[in-house]
Amino acid sequence: MELLITYDVETMTPAGAQRLRRVAKICEGYGHRVQQSVFEVTCTPTTRLLLESALTKAIDHTRDSIRIYHLDRGTFDTAHHLGTAINAPHSTPLVL
Numbered sequence: 001m002e003l004l005i006t007y008d009v010e011t012m013t014p015a016g017a018q019r020l021r022r023v024a025k026i027c028e029g030y031g032h033r034v035q036q037s038v039f040e041v042t043c044t045p046t047t048r049l050l051l052e053s054a055l056t057k058a059i060d061h062t063r064d065s066i067r068i069y070h071l072d073r074g075t076f077d078t079a080h081h082l083g084t085a086i087n088a089p090h091s092t093p094l095v096l
Contacts, residue, residue, distance in 0.1 A: 010063040
């Protein structure tokens with residue numbers, strides 16, 4: 001499955017900045033950063049549950065927001081990029 005993850009984490013406090021780094025690090029472990037707070041993820045249903053669990057634990061539910069869009073398979077391959085956008089290699093394994 002393909003997921004588009006976007007997030008907005010409050011960063012006015014040191015704790016907020018720490019949560020932002022934690023959320024970004026979690027997303028980096030599962031997908032490709034395509035913009036500052038936007039990741040494209042290709043995963044299995046089980047992996048999605050693990051990802052959502054980690055993100056749920058990482059945020060302050062009264063201050064932060066994460067949106068996860070489930071996309072049709074192949075959507076990333078048909079994305080149209082403008083400007084300095086990157087073409088993330090979704091069909092190859094993610095190596096950390």
